[in-house]
Amino acid sequence: MLDSTRLQQISEETNFNALLNSYCREFSNWSRYVGIPKYDAPLANYLFTTTDRLHIRFDFSSIGFEVYAPLKFYADSGRHVFNFPVIERNIATDAINPISIYRFMELAIQFSAEEFPNANTKIINERLTNSVENMEAFLSYFKQNGKPVNFPKMSFIEAEQSLFLGHNAHPLPKGRAGFNSKDELFKFSPETQGKFQLAYFLIAGDNITEKNAEGFDITDLFRIELLDSGNADLIALLDQHPNHKIVPMHPWEADYLLTLPTVQAMEDEKLLFYLGCFGELYTPTSSVRTVYNAASDWMLKFSLHVKITNSQRVNLVRELHRGYDVSKLLKTEYGKAAKAEFPEIEFITDPAFITVNYQGETIDGFNISIRHNPFKGEDAGKNVSLLAALCQDGLPGQKPRIVHIIEEASINKNKTVAHTAVNWFKQYLHLCVAPIVGLYNNFGMAFEFHQQNVMLELDKDFYPAKFYFRDNQGYFFSDAKAEALEAVYPGIAAESGSIVPNEYIIPKLTYYLLINNILGVVNALASNGLADEKTLIDLVYLEFKQFENSDTTGLVDYIINRRSWEVKGNLLTNLCNIDEASAPIDNPAIYREFPNPLSKYFFSKNLIKPKSNEVLYSRFFPKENITINIRPFNIDRDLEMVHDWFNQEHAKPIWKMDGPIKGLELFYRTLLPNDASHSFIGEINGEPTFTIEPYWPMRDGVGACYEALMTDYGAHLLIAPTDKDKKFSFETGQALMDFIFEQPEVGKCIGEAAVESRAMHIFVTRLGFKLEKVIQMPYKMANLTFCYRDWYWDKFPEAKAYAMMKTAQFETEEI
Known part of the structure; x- marks a missing residue:
């Protein structure tokens, strides 16, 4: 049984997990941290009391703290799963204590104050408390109700009302700031299956604007419904005002509207009458403000002045026109052709809208x-x-729904769960990728294809069968198709502003389709142990790759080749108190860079994440009578040795890694588990003499300084001996190049030595590098140099012979 204390803990940890992930997406002052330190006694003493050996370390040292969050699952797809408690260390005192979600938010606000000085701590904490308390209330309701919500088969409204934990891409997943009591929260929330009659207003026709792509006034339909109510007083009032129109309203919003001076003025002037609540019961969908009745032809999406996650949910006039425009467009031959070519997606249209104005000003609540x-x-x-x-x-005591679905699908297909999960995902991609790419290429149609707007229909075997897209406010059209769109529907974007530049659409469409949608599914499958995450990400890469040559928009090239994408900063949007949904058309939502997960298709595990501590490279150089071995750095074996190396006088000015061993240990404990670089020890005739650090520009900072390719790799080199008879510098350089080019993922090796380092320029030129250009890095001006495998092999045939021998040896061992 779950008592109230445990439900509070689950709610706080669920919200905390969402907050930590939002922070990781939007800030860069964090890294993975592995193991228990040898030279940091306070941290070691604490970690020995736990079973967690992999953490994310948040570096708040600039404000005097660091935070360690234990990792249960690290995700390239962008949503990690954390263990608890999270701990904070006071750097000045070395005091280590567990911290709450509220303390972490406080640190985040302090740390970001220089870049974002306008954060309102009081408002943010109120919203955070609201989200935690609401989730706890919903979980308590779930416990008392006892109804499972994760069945493999669920109806539309059952699924809509099952989202107890909220959208995990938001730092405040259950924020509902505006509902003033628990009774209001429960009555108007989908999680509690609230039901209510709609409120109605009678408003002068001259104060109403309405459009309907279906060809009739939707307010007439509402008038008929009320006339059929049998309420004599209501019917008499309607008869007295034949030119007034019926406007339905969410009952909470109706109460809000009645407090507005403009609405009160309209009442005084008999331009508006509040009629009260009538008719059939409606229930909220997952968006809270969109309501549903299984017998009705319509769902109604109201404005609602409640802060749901990061925005007050108010329909903007331009968004209403978008729904109307799309509904009209889909009735043209152009739109019919789009639907016929891509039947995998059904568009749920919003053909009608209503607005109310007073003295020339729109009252957005209506x-x-x-x-x-x-x-x-x-x-x-x-x-x-x-x-x-x-x-x-x-949810507590239940498997995630995706697990139930894959298990049922595996039974129906008589396949293993692992096999089913991969095939299920392949079908998902086939249904999703080709239509989205095709609609954008052929018809210029782009839409916010994210988790909240997309519905998936499952077939009898629980495999993906069809997509539904709702929320016409999320449609955009490429300016490349403006002429064709205007030809079939003149004035299509006059009110909606929905034709926008291609270069604006591509990053946003990538965010909604990839980060929010496809990678969300990858994460759900991988974090629940149903499939290997990299296998799924590689499938995503290959699915888009097949359209690279046929795509004319640049969308596919951006998706599969760009080093980073843009991710919406939902946390920063809250910190800066930006109401994105009510913002001007230039959309001030904050976006941050997000490393492209699809680049992992070209990730070299041998260079960056070797699984073994054994020798990975060995070559005998007969002329010098030396054997050079390269093995991964072992922190327990090598830390003290490399600390001595970095503190030698010739290493200090180049590497700048001298100093206390505690700092060097921190460097390695964050380097080894991460994806940017790794460390190896080189031995000459069994004696350690050099260290190399291969790095991957897709994750290393140098990749931001030039147009890096996913197949680019580089390396840094430190040769410890100063005695030239022991250095064997050139042979060491060849060993480094051999090792890098042994890896099939490598396309070219890059170098970025400081421009003033003439000796290094001569050294890399001798190895086969050629100067590409000079680049400005954060801490130096550098000569960017390239060396391709063929260049290196042409210059050193014996290196090619060595590589061919290694390949033949490997193939023999495989047989």
Whole structure:
């Protein structure tokens, strides 16, 4: 049984997990930290009391602290799973203590103050508390209700109301700032299956603007519904005002509107009458403000002045026009052709909208979008659900839904769970990638294909069968197709502003489709142990790769070749108190760089994440009568030795890694588990004499200083002996080049020695490097040099012969 204390803990940890992940996406002052330190006694003493040996270390040293969060699952797909407690160390006193989500938020605000000085700590803490308390309330309701919410088969509304843990890409997943009591929260929330009648206003027709792509006034439909109510007083009022129109409203928003001076003025002038609540019961969907009735032809998306996650959910006029425009467009031959070519996606349109104005000003609380309801009657029971519900973690005592689905699919297909998970995901990609790329290329259509807007229908075997896309406010059209769009629908973007530059669309579409959608599914499968994450990411790369040559927009090239994408900063949006949904058209939401996970297709484990501590390279140089071996750095064996090396006089000015061994140990404990670089020890005739650090520009900072390719790799070299008879510098350089070019993922080796280092320039030129250009790095001006495998082998045929021998030897061993 789960008592209230445990539910509070689960709620705080779930919110904390979301906050930590948001921080990792939006800030760079963190790294993985492995093991227990030898030269940091306070930290070691604490870690010995735990079983966690891999952490994320948040470097808040500039404000006097560091934080260690234990890792259960590290995700290239972007959402890690943490253990608890998280600890804080006071650098000045070495005091180590567990910290709460509120303390971490306090540190985040302090650390970001220089870059973002306008953070309102009081508001942020209130919102954070609101999210934690709301989730605890929902989990308590779930415990008392006892109804499982993660069945493999669920109806549309069951899935919509199953999102107890919230969207995990938000730092405040259950923020509902605005509901003033628990009763309001429960009545109007999907998690508690709240049900309520709609409120209605009677408003002068001259104060209303409405459009409907279906060809009739939607307010007439609402008038008919009220006339059928049988309420004599209501019917009499409607008869007295034949030119007034009926406007439905969310009951919470109706109460809010009645407090506004403009609405009160309209009441005084008899331009507006509040009628009260009538009719059938509606229930909220996952968006909270969009309501559903299984018998109705329509879902209604209201404005709601409640801060849900990071925004007050108000329909903007331009967004209402987008829904209307898309509905009209899809009725043209152009739109019909798009639907026919890509039937895998069904567009749920928002054909009608209503706005109310007073004295020329729109009252945004009245802005309503009216959406077709494809899940009515017999179709209400379709096994279709929003993607966020499929990607949700397990609730207390339950497996995650994705686990149930894959297990059921494996039974139906008579395959193993592992085999089923990969095949299930392949089918998901086939349904998703080709249509999205095709719609953008052929029709210029792009949309916010994220977890909240996308619904997936499962077939009888629980495999992906069809996508539904809702929320017409999230449509954009490429300016490359502006002429064609204007030809079939003149004035399509006059009010909506939905035709935008291609270069604006591509990063946003990548964020919604890749980071939020596809990688969310990867994460759900991988974090639950259903499939290997890299296997799934490689499948994503290959699925897009097949469209590289046929894509004319640059979208595919951006997705598969760019070093980093853009990720929306939901945490920073909250810290800066930006209401994204109500923002001007230039969209001030903060975006940050996000390392492209698809580059992992070219990741060299041997160079950056070797599994063995054994020798990985060995070559005999007959002329010098030496054998050079290269093995991975072993922190327990090598730390003291390399500390001596880095503190030699010739190493200090170049490496700048001299100093106390405690600092060097921290460097290695964060280097070894990360993806940018690794460390190796080179031995000459069995004696350690040099260290090399291969690095991958896709993750290393140098990659931001030039147009790096995913197959670029480089290395830094320190030769310890100063006696020239022991250095064997050139042979060491050849060994380094051999080792790098042994790896099949490597396309070319890069160098970035400081421009003033003439000796290094001569050295790398002798090895086969050629100067590409001079680049400005954060800490030096550098000669960017390239060396391709063929260049190196042409210059050193004996190196090629060695490589061919190694390849033949490997193939023999494989046989």
